[in-house]
Amino acid sequence: MKRRQFLLTLGGLPVIGSLVYAAIAKSKSEKTSTNYPAEATPNSNGSLINEPLLRFAAIADNGVGSSDQYAVANAMSQTYQKQPFLFVLMAGDNIYSYGEINSVKAYFEEPYAALLSQNVKFYAVLGNHDIIKTNNGLDQINYKPFNMSDRYYSFTKGIGEKGIKGIIEFFALDTNDNASWQQQLAWLDLQLTNSTTPWKIVYGHHPLYSSGRHGGDPQLAAKLAPIFAKHKVPLYLCGHDHGYERFVPIAGTTYIVNGGGGAPLYRFGKSDKTAFVSSQFSFMTFDVYEDKIITKAIATDGKVFDQSVITKNI
Numbered sequence: 001m002k003r004r005q006f007l008l009t010l011g012g013l014p015v016i017g018s019l020v021y022a023a024i025a026k027s028k029s030e031k032t033s034t035n036y037p038a039e040a041t042p043n044s045n046g047s048l049i050n051e052p053l054l055r056f057a058a059i060a061d062n063g064v065g066s067s068d069q070y071a072v073a074n075a076m077s078q079t080y081q082k083q084p085f086l087f088v089l090m091a092g093d094n095i096y097s098y099g100e101i102n103s104v105k106a107y108f109e110e111p112y113a114a115l116l117s118q119n120v121k122f123y124a125v126l127g128n129h130d131i132i133k134t135n136n137g138l139d140q141i142n143y144k145p146f147n148m149s150d151r152y153y154s155f156t157k158g159i160g161e162k163g164i165k166g167i168i169e170f171f172a173l174d175t176n177d178n179a180s181w182q183q184q185l186a187w188l189d190l191q192l193t194n195s196t197t198p199w200k201i202v203y204g205h206h207p208l209y210s211s212g213r214h215g216g217d218p219q220l221a222a223k224l225a226p227i228f229a230k231h232k233v234p235l236y237l238c239g240h241d242h243g244y245e246r247f248v249p250i251a252g253t254t255y256i257v258n259g260g261g262g263a264p265l266y267r268f269g270k271s272d273k274t275a276f277v278s279s280q281f282s283f284m285t286f287d288v289y290e291d292k293i294i295t296k297a298i299a300t301d302g303k304v305f306d307q308s309v310i311t312k313n314i
């Protein structure tokens with residue numbers, strides 16, 4: 001079946017017509033608390049909006065222990081108070097400069113203490129800094145709060161009470177040069193083939209496309225883009241370039257560089273595929289509905305500076 005995907009930039013809150021699933025998403029593995037009301041709630045103009053099926057957040061290039069990392073972390077906590085998210089994707093360079101696990105307290109546990117105390121889980125992948133001068137990132141894989149079952153892995157969220165098998169399956173990649181690429185690509189292709197969730201999101205540290213200092217990676221794109229196209233992956237999240245850039249869908253996939261988690265920012269240009277670019281300290285949230293995902297890029301003042309809607313039609 002042919003699917004079309006649209007990416008729209010919205011200025012206001014989404015108005016969702018109906019929900020197919022129960023509005024309270026639960027994960028079997030997490031005994032998720034009921035963060036989201038089942039009832040539709042009134043918008044400021046009196047119209048009804050429905051809460052998302054689930055909400056998650058994302059950061060990258062954060063593990064530096066700087067005041068900028070704390071500024072982002074504090075904004076995440078403040079956002080969490082108003083719009084709770086269940087978990088955070090952490091897309092690499094989790095511990096600067098060389099992935100030393102003995103820095104995890106200062107660069108992870110303390111900055112995100114408020115979220116961790118609320119049982120917000122983080123799901124990490126390895127960035128290039130995470131494997132330098134250490135045992136190739138193994139300490140981070142073995143560090144339980146990073147929730148990495150392996151160098152690359154998948155996990156499903158939104159398992160509900162009414163026979164729902166899950167809303168999103170995430171595919172967390174090791175995009176480093178020394179990754180087991182042949183095995184990983186075969187695994188990704190097979191996992192995507194077997195996935196039964198309506199949404200499938202892939203994330204890794206390195207961008208396929210970027211207008212930042214590092215730029216895009218044609219070799220990485222040659223590896224991953226055909227698999228994304230084959231399986232109609234709607235979203236790939238990454239970091240590595242320290243700033244924010246969202247692209248218009250490329251062959252059906254929206255690519256977002258989300259590397260403003262705390263490490264010093266890079267200067268960004270733009271390309272003809274750039275939908276929005278801003279090099280600033282930031283994080284993202286994703287409101288997941290049955291038929292769309294609302295993406296929000298949020299600055300350290302808590303304000304949304306870019307918002308988009310990924311819609312899929314299957």
Ligand SMILES: [Fe+2]
Pocket residue numbers: 093127128129205239240241
């Ligand atoms: Fe990096």
